[in-house]
Amino acid sequence: MNTKVTVSNRPKVLTVSSAGVTGLGNLTDVNVAGAADGAVLQYDATSASWKAENVVEKAGLIITGGNF
Numbered sequence: 001m002n003t004k005v006t007v008s009n010r011p012k013v014l015t016v017s018s019a020g021v022t023g024l025g026n027l028t029d030v031n032v033a034g035a036a037d038g039a040v041l042q043y044d045a046t047s048a049s050w051k052a053e054n055v056v057e058k059a060g061l062i063i064t065g066g067n068f
Contacts (some may be wrong), residue, residue, distance in 0.1 A: 024050075 008048040022023075027050075030041070035052035042053045 013043060021027060024030050024041070029049040030051075031047075031049055032039075032052045034054070036054045039052040039054045041050045042056065042058070043049075044051050
């Protein structure tokens, strides 16, 4: 999906379509093969895609949950 925005004095309406995508697994850069209940999506820079991981074990991974 490419969206080009040009700033001008006239307002413009932009329409973005999901092109019939009905789930994450239908996106071209998401791999949900082998996903089990509770899996999380994790970005894989080597393949430039998101992969469903059932176990998160990556060296140097830091998960920050924020402040509550």
